[in-house]
Amino acid sequence: MSFSDYIVYADESGDHSLTSINPQNPVFVLAFCIFEKTAYRKQVVPAVQKLKFDFWGHDCVILHSHEIRKAHGDFNILLNAETRIAFVECINQLMAPLPFTVISAVIDKQRHVQRYCDPANPYEIALSFCMERLQRWLRERNQVDRTTHVIVERRGAAEDTKLELEFRRIADGRNPVGRMPNLDIRFMDKKHNSTGLQIADLTAHPIGRHVINPTQQNRAFELIEPKLRRGPNGRCNGYGLKIFP
Known part of the structure; x- marks a missing residue:
């Protein structure tokens, strides 16, 4: 099987625990960011690299939404109010024109445990939702006869093994759209400084905040x-x- 014109980077926001739910952040978010490979190589990666060179003078920094919000590590430069304003504006100017498509699933964990006597793992539910919609999106673009890779951040041997097993179960047909032999999962270590994974990280958290409080400025x-x-409507x-x- 040949390779598709697209690559997918996935990241999550929040945790998938159902036994200890933070009332301030009761959701689990999984975001798939889909990039056309030529645009990713020619437009997306250079734009992110420029941002890093402009603010740090090198490209070793890994963009991480939690560290940005807390001004931790390399982002301690954001403790300076002027620098923070400038950085936020540059991030906004970076993200707005970038060509990628987002498919996201948000699991409200509080409602989930209230509704079901034996609630399923939020990550597994979100993964199935995102894979199903990704497959439909690829079908619309005549890409299902080619391999599309879904890249996720490496977490640890046990977690990665469990995630890969669930991914392959879904791809083998445990979903509403049937088998997905064209989808493949790959794990990447954070230290590899993947541009796509960093954009997925910046995408997941704002989606979760919107679902928690749709009226809050975001x-x-x-x-x-x-x-x-988008759907047909x-x-x-x-x-x-x-x-x-």
């Missing part, structure tokens, strides 16, 4: 929202954004 989500997969709900239950 500039990051405003930039992501136009990139969400132009709506993203159920297509690029699946909220469960």
Whole structure:
């Protein structure tokens, strides 16, 4: 099987524990960011590299939304108010024109445990939702006869093995759209400094905050929202954004 024109980078926000739910952040978010490979190579990677060179003078920094919000590590430069304002504006200017499509699933863990007597793992639910919608998206572009790689960040041997097993179970047909032999999962260590994984990280958190409080000002989500997969009616709900239950 040949390779598709697209590559997918996935990241999550929040944890998938159902026994200890943070009332301030009761959701688990999984985001698939889909890039056309030529645009990724020619436009996306250079744009992110420029941002890093502009603020740090090198490209060793790994963009991570939690560290950015807390101004930790390399992002301690953001403790300076002027630098933080400038950085946020540059991140917004970076994300807005980048050509990629977002498919995301948000699991409301509190509602999940209230509704089901034996609630399933939020990560597994979100993964199935995202893979199903990704396959439909690829089918619309005549890509299902080619291998599309889904890249996720390496977490640890046990977690990675469990995730890969679930991914392959879903791809083998445990989903509404049938077998997905064209989808393959690959794990990448954070130290490899993947541009795609960093963009996925910056994407997942704002989606979760939007679902928790849709009326709260959320500039990051405003930039992501136009990139969400749309249905024939132009709506993203159920297509690029699946909220469960």
